[in-house]
Amino acid sequence: AQTVTQSQPEMSVQEAETVTLSCTYDTSESDYYLFWYKQPPSRQMILVIRQEAYKQQNATENRFSVNFQKAAKSFSLKISDSQLGDAAMYFCAYRSYFGDSGYALNFGKGTSLLVTP
């Protein structure tokens, strides 16, 4: 199974500032999918952004963007103009293109993001 590593258990950012959350993964596949999910205190999992490996262009969703480095197997999430509502646990996830595990996701252990006023 592919391994997803989030090396930052906790991060802190001031409101309106920018923060980058790191994610690396291990795979021998050439095509796959990567996701960032957010889990606020309510514990509801919410999709933040997604990327297909064969697309070189980095995905962007409003204030959220990724830096996808395929050769380095790195998929970091950048949050710009941080808001108090961004405080949550963030999970990086990998999904095999070939449907290993029925298209289930392999998750990292998460990064807890604290946003300070």
Place this chain on the structure above:
Amino acid sequence: DGGITQSPKYLFRKEGQNVTLSCEQNLNHDAMYWYRQDPGQGLRLIYYSQIVNDFQKGDIAEGYSVSREKKESFPLTVTSAQKNPTAFYLCASSVIDKGLDEQFFGPGTRLTVL
């Protein structure tokens, strides 16, 4: 509104008892999943199903069982064989596609063994 419901929100179990967690979806998704979340851990896959009457073990299936008698429903039974069942359980569903399709998650069930 379409979505995934899980019940109950909180569940308490005595040691040695089996308990069943409910998961229902009205998104017309073929695939459904059960994940377990522990503090400091990511989500780990317990079981998944891509079609009615068929399901597959995930990474941590020991001590759990599932059924898929209806497309909309994928209940999870935590058996007495599960040595450390206290955790947060999340159900998810998705279409089956080699695309970027999102997995939708339910609100979760917190299981505590007393």
